[in-house]
Amino acid sequence: MQIVVDNILTSYQIFGDKNKTIVILPGWKGSVNEWIPIARSLSTEFKVVLLDLPGFSQMVRPKESFGVFEYAEFVKRFLQKVEIEKVILVGHSFGGRLALILASETSLVEKLILVESAGIEKKGLSANVISKLVPIAKILPISIQNRIKNLVGSVDYKEAGEMRDIFVKIVNQDLSHLFKKIQIPTFIIWGERDNVVPVTFAKKFKEKIKGSRLRIVWGAGHEPHLQKPEQFQEILEDVL
Secondary structure (H helix, E strand, O other): EEEEEEOEEEEEEEEEOOOOOOEEEEOOOHHHHHHHHHHHHHHHOOOOEEEOOOOOOOOOOOOOOHHHHHHHHHHHHHHHHHOOOOOOEEEHHHHHHHHHHHHHHOOOEEEEEEEEOEEEEEEEEOHHHHHHHHHHHHHHHHHHHHHHHHHOHHHHHHHHHHHHHHHHHOOOOOHHHHHHHOOOOOOEEEEEOOOOHHHHHHHHHHHHHOOOOEEEEEOOOOOOOHHHHHHHHHHHHHOO
16 A cells, blocks of 8 residues: 655555554564564454555655654654554564654554664764764765775665665664653563674663563564564564
């Protein structure tokens, strides 16, 4: 299905027609297609909406350099456009950032499920170097700028292409100041062997979001819904 939201042709899929609605927001570079098996399974009890985000999958990138709050506002406007007033929101990785914002700042979300969520600052050496060198490098020739960025950047940074300015804008934005505003049931699902956002961050989410609960997907990395789908789905159905 497609709909125009803020002048962006937006792709989404709906499974099921039940009263309660689950919206799933994929991670950075992610596609809703990887969530289809789970959506189909959940559709016997829920209406499940899979939303592609601007710049990913088949979606064009936004004309402006979106940050996390602009992306969250886009999701909010999408929900308004399709007349969905209450959701159970599942956010994976980058999608978790948007879910955190919406859960803290709107009444749209009745339950929050964070899967390998970003949102707590994780600024390592390479990110620090990028943040300091990129402004300085702007005065250098383009070829040298690119060599500096490729030398110190992460894999996601190097592969970001036309989304690179957006990646730099959102990658280390700390949202932990929003956690105290979250007053709804919150569940955190994390892969035991995640080496992108280690499980220590899951424990920080649990500490900072009042009343939240943590579930571990044993043997999984940063994509537990793909790496351990049966175990992940069992946990997801349990927290729903």
